[in-house]
Amino acid sequence: MSGRLWLALLLAASLHVGQGQGSGRLAEVEVGFRGAPVADAWNPLRVTVRDVGSGRLTLVADQGNLRDGEIPWTMVVPVTGGAGVRVLEVDVFLPAWRSLVWSLEAGGSIVASGALPREAADRRRLDLVVSARPGAVAERLAGRVVDVPASLLPARAAAYDGIRSLWLDGSAGMPAPAAISAAAAAGAVVVLADDALRDPDVTELVGEGATWIPIAAGGWWVGAPPDGAQLEGARVDLGAYLAAFAAAGGVVAPRTVSVAAVMLTASAYVLLVLLAWRVGGAPGLLTWSVLLLGASLLAWGAPRPSSPTLIESRALHVGVGDLAWRTEVHDLLTLPAGEVAVARVARPATTTTGEQRLGSPPATTLTLPRWRGATLVESPRAAPALLALDADGLPVAVGNRVLRDVRVVGGPAWREVAPGRALEAPSDPTNLGGNAAAFEALLPPGSAWARDGDDWHVALAPGVRW
């Protein structure tokens, strides 16, 4: 056999091995529900490894364009492997990508890799269907309908960030109640039909009510199945709330020493140095040394900011009843150029180069130019609500915190609302102005919102939104 033929055979064999690894013999990576990711949203990530040691999965989403070049967003997920089959489920933020590649590294070598095409970067939200007859829902909705088994639905609110609705009819089993609650908390409309309403867990969750029972940022739909327009109307635009909330904050650059102070001090230093030189000899040298040391200490101490990197964190709660959708926003400002890290799993509010590292400890790192600010948004999660509305539509503090600047949209305002204490007499709402007014303008009339330090709490009016 000629050498060229041997070479061809070797090449064919190596290609075969590469494809085998890529197709998931050693590892399978599924981004999004049933491999349908939503761009610009948190997505569930499911990693299945077979007889592979511990390692790490790296996903790199390039958000760049022809003008700016590559803007990589890297996600690093530690994977615990071993003998047998191991499954890892986490949530990662996927920006709108130009290319998305992943590789699983274990034992110092790449054991699997793959890519998602650019066409898969779809921002449209998904309608998840758990049903033996998913086609009926697909016909009803002109959207991205994904048929999922009940067992695959996670109980993490972040996984439902890109979900518009979750349809359950009981014909293909029911997911865990925690998964249904997580979907509702994340803002999804949970449509319950037929046998689903006879499930005891669901009955306990939903209770008795009208067609639309809002809960947290989403709700239960128990009436005639909605169409696409009704689903859109029932949804809360959490993205708009979050954008307005993020815009209301931001770290202000540190106040620096005035020009006049700098000029006077520097001139005085120069003058004193010249005088010390005029003195000459040992006294002159000593005076010069003291001046040099003193001026250096003063120069280093006075205009220097407390920290080269300033980080402020705030949380936004949006809920109905005692459950809320919660996310935390971190405003960063770095004075020197370089990497700025926050010990949380978060996404940038704008397109930027960075790395999200899951595991323990988690970290999100952004590469920023000098004197540049950025905003990081944590993955959403379900949390107990601290502000609610009573039967009369008045605000109630349901947690253990005293809430201040409490306002009802289109109604009165209160200086503070304390838990377990009767409401004081309302006052006329003050003119908010700026970003706070823009935020309030987004809320449905009758909703209440309040502040707890830098955190904002919203209790949505439970009325029909469409």
Next chain:
Amino acid sequence: MTVRLPRVVEGGLERLRAGDLPQFGLLLLALLVATLVVTWPARPGLPNESWYTVSQTRSVLIALLALGYGMGLPLATPRRAAGTALAVLLLALTTLPLELVAHAGSAPATPAWWAWLATPIATAGHLSLGALLGIVVRRLRLTALAPLLAPAVLVGAVAIDVRLGVTLLNPLTAALQIAPGHLAFHGAVALLGAAALAWVARRGGGEA
């Protein structure tokens, strides 16, 4: 009680007390104060970019001063040459607080200690480079060109670094980033220049 300083230190302080060096020193410090004030942000909240300008201005001005005075060292007596070199070194150190205030306000990624480390070594290197040039110019009887050589050498240093894509000779880039090569080069040149000056002194090249 009168403290007697070493003769070299006395000579250096004497050079700073009278003659042309205090005038150049005043000019250098005044230029740096003006640069600092002009580049300092006028309003709170504006990015403070003053360090970039102050540090580069300082670096270039000291390099020019050291090269210029370095060229005169082979002509002076060893004691006067040592005094002049020390005076230039003290003058260079005197400018450090002005850079430090800009550094503290700008908060760049380059650490503040870099200027404290680089300034004495780079100044010694430029003094020695000037001295070597002075010896060559004197040998070639081209002393009329001496005033042009200091800026020409700096321009050449910048051009070489830009051409090679390194930070070895260029005081503009070396002021903004840690450059071990810059320190190594100037350290070596300083030693070479000192040896050359000693050789010139042994041959009786210095003038009274």
